[in-house]
Amino acid sequence: MTASSATWGPVVGTTVGPGGGKRMEASAPVYVTGTREEALAGPERRARASAPGRPRGPRRRRFLRRTDGFPLVVDGAWPSYVTRFTVAEPVEGSPAPEAKPPVERFDDGVPVRPAWLGRSDLG
Template sequence: MTIWGLVIETTVGVGERKHTEAHVVAHLSGSRAEALAELERRARSHFPEHPRSPKRRRLLREGDGFLLVVDGAWQSFVTRFTVAEVLEDSAAPAAPEPVEASSTPVASASEQVEQVEQVEQVKQVERYADGVPVKPAWLGRHDLP
């Protein structure tokens, strides 16, 4: 099955420091039409950082995606949404190895209930009155730089 990358190229900065940055925001497997539909959903709901006071917003469809032009008081800012087939990814996760049904141990009902209770305990997070977690989710993670 084909894997599609959803790419957003947007104008950042202002004045002489204004430039374009590109980000792959998602990967989808499926048809190109499905990827374009998701890309259109994201383009319609996207509100770029600049301009701070938009005067006019235009969303245009092009061959492989969409172009969002937002006019500000002094300048226009552009965001390009593109769908592209992923041909190579040096940081892609390894494909999981198939597991044979006979080698997979089946957990008993009591073990399954215990596993669900452990997951529910993990989900319970201490929060302030306004709902903000007391401890940030990223604190203590070793997979972050």
């Protein structure tokens, strides 16, 4: 790993809920390795292609850039909703999870070796 390469956690945070009950929900499903600009490329693509379900009847769409990502603000008839596509560097104690090996499957999608086979906790 070079000095400019690091592990990044892309985060998507979006407004959910109606009217006064709006709140933010976030997800950070994967980690990526590379420079900050390389890490920002994925969230930028997602932000540009995003078509949020809220608000209904969107009237204005604003795509912005910040140093940590891309806010997408969509104005409706009354409320505005925002989705933030950002990246953050994991802090100490938060290493990237190890990738699980792929599951070998038959042509019909059924696993060759069932997940329960060999488990000692099933008695």
